[in-house]
Amino acid sequence: MNSSPTPPSPGTVGIEVSDCITALGDAEGTVTRLLEGEVALKKSPVLGPDGGDEVPLALRGEFTHTERPRWWSDLTEFLTPLQGGQWGDAMHPVFFASSNYGIDGLYSLGRQREVRFAEFATPHGCVDALLAELGWGRHCFLLSHACVSGQLALDRAAHMVSSGMAAKALVVTFDYVGPFVAAGFHSLKILNEGFPAPYCDGETGSIGLGDGAAYCVISDEPSPFQIGRQNTFNEMFHFTANEPEGSGFQSILEPYRELAAKHRFWVKGHGTGTLEAGKLEATHIHSHFPSAPLVSWKGSLGHTLGSCAAVELAIAVEGIRQGRIPGTVGSKAPFFAENVSPESFDAADFDSALLLSNAFGGAHAAMLLHYA
């Protein structure tokens, strides 16, 4: 029915370095612009150069057909600071996570029947190319579980380090918008002409999609950012629907209830902009942690899918560094719960952040981040 891996003891592992890239720039630039209330999403044709209905997308660069996947040069440039070194040896594993990896390579291969698209048409093909380009060893793990992919990678990486199976672990996540993925969400009617307004109690909901990648080095070195309790849960209710009473949200949040008495935390929710899941998430968070501010940044950045947990972790870390946590940009009252925070707030008023992700299939994942 569900899975809850043994969490590392709080305080045993931390984040040595993290960064992300979104339509608003790197983590520093993204936080700065979120704090200014900037919405990166723009109306764009759902099929890129092939047209289609206009939907909200937050893109890094042109949404065009390219020989290599459109994420390739952007991602490899972003990862250049981590090039070479010890990554990918037995004690320094790399955890890759993405919802879609090379799905658009597969799409192009299927449509055009040209072998040049085959290299990036599978997850392993994408990762093999990245390992070769970055000079990393082959001790790596590939995870893909829809929109909790990044959170699962963070969970497994922290577990390996805290249990002594790795000295350090590198988590790399990426998801870029492509025609196959955008059209899929569009056909589900949850990516439509409306801009996402996370947790807004409106008449219609919509998500936006965004390009996003992130990396995070987890180690047991002293760090101001310590990884606390991590947790996963799967409702196993239905492929595209949450259990109507929100039992999945209840289950993922419950282990943190007692921690709320010891820590002052704020909550970064999943908050995509859909009505049903948004209502269930916001109301359950409020019932568990009524005084914790709840934010989502997907109303600006769009949903970066399997990459979202690591992208939003990097934003959270940078927001804490800057001393100010961006609010729920792009949304407005009335909200499903009174603790939804449209405005930014001081990081120093809290000592922890609860970071949540949900996914198709009723998957939930959570991580508590402690900061001094």
Add this chain to the structure above:
Amino acid sequence: MADNLTEQLKHLIVDALSLDDVKPDDIGDDDPLFGEGLGLDSIDGLELVMTVEKEFSIRIGNSEESRKALQSVSVLADYIRAAQAAKA
């Protein structure tokens, strides 16, 4: 007297969703399509929306609208008529 559109929709539902155990006449005009009625789920709903959009050259804007439109055959028929009238 049978409504042509509702009859057409019943055949379309059975054919598009490959409902082997259901005949078009088994579906009542006002039977709920989901849950305790015909028992369709959200994947069926997605398939049905795409089929209806293609068959009747209409667009259903978002998931809330599709949920309302797919309450029953008669509601769906009304939705299609209204969408076609708005286009005309």
